[in-house]
Amino acid sequence: MPELPEVQTVVSDLNKKIKGDTIVSFWSEWLKAIKPASSADEFSKKIQNRKIIGARRIGKNIFIDLSGGKTLYIHLKMTGHLLIKSKSYKLKAKSYFEDRVNQYIRHKFFLKSGRTLEFSDLRKFGKIVLDDTEKINNLKEIKALGIDALDPKFTFKKFQEILEKKPKVKIGIILMDQNLISGIGNIYRSEILFDAKVLPERTVKSISKKDLEKIYKATIKILKKAVKMRGTSDSDYRDTSGAPGNFQKVLMVYNKEKQKCKKCGTIIKRETLGQRSVFICKKCQK
């Protein structure tokens, strides 16, 4: 699933490529992902002639603000990709795997410039909601989100305040709980805790203040570096041009089960925590 760095890459691309453009129509082959759902034509009528004011993000959630006080709220979920294609767009696919991002287009927004914004979604878990900006911002699931991990207001003090309420919860669970801190999934949880040298199964109260500070600093450092490197394409994540990110080249533990730790040579282990895999080095992490 795309996490904060991947979603930030998409949002930056949207602002760079289609901000100021106007939606002329919409097509969908999977109406279950659309809200309000009636027909693609109906949905199209509600958004046509609206100008794209800009894109923003909270955690893994994307918001595209439109003229007339409307917002498109998009969640990519497990396998969603947003692709921006010009009329002459051709994916420079090197393999079937690379080309795969283009094969599951469920929805298309046609823009005045001739470009299209396309939503590819292999597993069809993604969603698109259109409503008044105010209503989107006040959706229960949006209001319930914890502070975004790269929000300037997410300070070490704020991190401590969040943790104080959850002394018995494992740190590996806390980092992935979108209602406490939003944006981190299982790729970055593994990388952050490896960098901070803390085991994910440690409960908050068992971790020293010094180590909590290391976790906080690792969170900011790793997420910022991953944003700079346009995300992790360990699986099928692609940016809006269909190109992979680069952070997979510098991963230390994620998906490296049975490989040697780059720091100490110990074999990396995969464990399950919160129903998701977590990768650890039992020597580097305590």
Ligand SMILES: [Zn+2]
């Ligand atoms: Zn190690």
